[in-house]
Amino acid sequence: MIGQMMNSPLTITSLMSFGEKVHGDTEIVSVTMDNPLFRYTFADAFKRTRQLANVLARLGAKPGDCIGTLAWNDHRHLELYYAISCSGMICHTMNPRLFPEQIDYIINHAEDQFVFTDIFFLPLLENLKDRLSSVKGIIVLTDEAHMPDTSMENVYCYETLLAAETDVFNWPEINELDASGLCYTSGTTGNPKGVLYNHRSTVLHAFAGNLGDVMGLGTDDAVMPIVPMFHVNAWGVPYGAIMSGTKIVFPGPKMIDGEALTTLINEEHVTISAGVPTIWLALINYLKESGKTVEPLKRIIVGGAACPVSIMEDFDSYGVYTHVAWGMTEMSPLGTYNPFLDREALGEEEFARLRVKAGRCIYGVEMKITDEQNQDLPWDGVAFGSLKVRGPWICDSYFKMPDSDAHDADGWFDTGDVATIDPSGMMQITDRSKDVIKSGGEWISSIDLENTAVDHPAVVEAAVIGMYHEKWTERPLLLVIKQADAELSKEEMLAWFKGKVATWWIPDDCLFVEELAHTATGKLSKKDLREQYKDYRFPA
The missing domain is CATH 3.40.50.12780 (ANL, N-terminal domain)
Structure with missing residues (x-):
């Protein structure tokens, strides 16, 4: 019927x-x-x-x-x-x-x-x-x-x-x-x-995107989409804001100008904004240098790359809550969202552990992880494997590529990410499948190492790539951009990892560099970095 x-x-x-x-x-x-x-x-x-x-x-x-x-x-x-x-x-x-x-x-x-x-x-x-x-x-x-x-x-x-x-x-x-x-x-x-x-x-x-545990835009909000409208529809904000009657503040060409963003937030009473980590770093740096605040701003959404804990903690000091989201062009792009977490109820340790995760899949998106034999893995927070998704706003095939099914026979799209999912459904990206480091048969997450590195107060940006090693096949190489005039030695940088990651994860070497290659969407380009350092050899 x-x-x-x-x-x-x-x-x-x-x-x-x-x-x-x-x-x-x-x-x-x-x-x-x-x-x-x-x-x-x-x-x-x-x-x-x-x-x-x-x-x-x-x-x-x-x-x-x-x-x-x-x-x-x-x-x-x-x-x-x-x-x-x-x-x-x-x-x-x-x-x-x-x-x-x-x-x-x-x-x-x-x-x-x-x-x-x-x-x-x-x-x-x-x-x-x-x-x-x-x-x-x-x-x-x-x-x-x-x-x-x-x-x-x-x-x-x-x-x-x-x-x-x-x-x-x-x-x-x-x-x-x-x-x-x-x-x-x-x-x-x-x-x-x-x-x-x-x-x-x-x-x-x-x-x-407008669900309460996602962006939850409302008529009492003012949203400033800093994530570009040329990149996956500004994460759906131009549609969600119209649907919910939310005031929209467009920064135009000022999207990386910390001073201009601060002025817009304060004068237009922006309550929520969305952007990639580099944008938020620019805003935080301006706030610290100028002594200004952003009192109207209540929450930000971070996506496009892993968000360093230091950025979250900096925003905490300004009364701004940081939400992590994950998705991709093929997903329109929203896939997961990390909702508001009760810090007091969870306790500091558990809150800090959960807040950096990519969050739970939102309604409309199914998600699973599989091993190398395409067998489903448990949501235990330990197993990690290929992240796959399906749903009504996920790519079926690519434009003008009729034979390019973007999914497998069961309708699952392989995102190319490697992830873990805990029993509560909280997902965490551990790496891109092509960037994961396999050392002595065991996987090392380059993203976790990068996040740990940028938490160092003297580090502006860091990248970790897997390089050939005679004994272990691959070992992590750390590339670091230091703060201007910062005094930081290689030994001090590598010692920073002790007690924060498994001992065998600690990079074998650290190189200080002036710049790091990025993709057109602002992400670290590991492919270009591996090519740039293809002749590198670890110290004996």
């Missing part, structure tokens, strides 16, 4: 309509390249979104077309999110930190018909102009007064195009399974791969 309930499609259009009607007076504050502080409401935003939909139609864009964006976190990018997807097109957000060759590849692979770009990224496109065969026009996200000179043809001004259009637009009927967004992996091995989201997956992901 089939239930007798209405079958209303889960579309981004319905999300937009709800946000405008129910939360139309909610504020959006935005820093842009041409305006230090732009302010309007949800209703204003979706009025302009209808104008933008008319612009797309006038330019000749059609349902099913990919429309590229190279943009910061600001109000114009939000308008693009909704106008493109709700017009039946695909919003292809691009990471400008990728190598030019990779951007060239993904624009052509996606067959982007138009690209919307911030002024800052226009030179990048100019250098690629002769290779972008599908692109019919470039729209610069600014007003006429700030339009730059360019050698490219078919370049338009965003605000000029909008001003010429009416705010009346009849949104098309959309199937909830229609594609809505496209995001490419960072491509650490081979070409980047496209992950094609649909309306249903995006709306379900927004529901899950």
